[in-house]
Amino acid sequence: MSTLTTGGPTPVRRKSKAGWNLLGLLVFVTAGFPVYWMLNTAFKPAKDAIDPDPSLLPTGLTLSNFSRALDIADFWGPVGRSLIVSLTVVVIGMVVGMLAALAISRFAFRGRKIVIVGILAVQMIPLVAMIIPVFLLLNDLDQYDKLSGLIITYLTFILPFTVWTLRGFIVNIPRELEEAAMVDGCSRTGAFIRVVFPLLAPGMVATSVYGFIQAWNEYLYALMLLSQKNQTATVWLGNFTTKHGTEYAPMMAGSTMMAVPIVVLFLLVQRKMAAGLTAGAVKG
Numbered sequence: 001m002s003t004l005t006t007g008g009p010t011p012v013r014r015k016s017k018a019g020w021n022l023l024g025l026l027v028f029v030t031a032g033f034p035v036y037w038m039l040n041t042a043f044k045p046a047k048d049a050i051d052p053d054p055s056l057l058p059t060g061l062t063l064s065n066f067s068r069a070l071d072i073a074d075f076w077g078p079v080g081r082s083l084i085v086s087l088t089v090v091v092i093g094m095v096v097g098m099l100a101a102l103a104i105s106r107f108a109f110r111g112r113k114i115v116i117v118g119i120l121a122v123q124m125i126p127l128v129a130m131i132i133p134v135f136l137l138l139n140d141l142d143q144y145d146k147l148s149g150l151i152i153t154y155l156t157f158i159l160p161f162t163v164w165t166l167r168g169f170i171v172n173i174p175r176e177l178e179e180a181a182m183v184d185g186c187s188r189t190g191a192f193i194r195v196v197f198p199l200l201a202p203g204m205v206a207t208s209v210y211g212f213i214q215a216w217n218e219y220l221y222a223l224m225l226l227s228q229k230n231q232t233a234t235v236w237l238g239n240f241t242t243k244h245g246t247e248y249a250p251m252m253a254g255s256t257m258m259a260v261p262i263v264v265l266f267l268l269v270q271r272k273m274a275a276g277l278t279a280g281a282v283k284g
Helices: 011-043 064-072 076-106 112-124 127-140 147-171 175-183 188-217 220-225 233-240 248-279
Strands: none
Touching: 011 064, 011 248, 064 233, 064 248, 076 112, 076 147, 076 188, 076 233, 076 248, 112 147, 127 147, 127 220, 147 188, 147 220, 175 188, 188 233, 188 248, 220 233, 233 248
């Protein structure tokens, strides 16, 4: 006579699940601790920020670090320039990248594989290796110390990323949908606008957010290609390191203010990002 078994998880499965939960918690703590420490330092008194025996828990809260950060140097000017550069890079990158990804994904032309390999090869080049050539080229084009020159520079390494990522999303959209729309009377452009573009929207959102973050957080080229009067937000943080030392509490307050646009952007598009990342994860 057979015994009945319950449908609940076995002890081995429970231990395995607990192990994965513990690993996930460890990853969360490791990734989240720097953010917590930044916020903790931003709101604690300045004297506590340089305490050789710091406390993990805040001992007092103050907003003076934020006012100090705003007093040390102009804040809104660099942030405005960073927004202009980042948004312009995203808009141009998405338009050009989408058209290039569509051409690579949907059309067979001579040299197509070479273009794909070239896109991958460009992303393998360290950005620091291109500083001197980029500087000389922008200087010859009279684009040194101009936001337009920085935008062109950012596009050189954000565009390949955009093209490659969007290509993965477009490949997942069946050609039969476009062909069916064209049979119903749509032109190729109309089929793309009415059929492909709505399905591609989540992927475009995910790609544009990552492109925005890359442009917003970039420091090296912004430091080398722009003067002090045209500095961006990342370079602005360098003003907290002077000959007298580093003012850590105001620096963390400035870092917190710089993180606000990214957090707001994620909150606005988080659903689209999740859908876009899922759509581009597996080739259909």
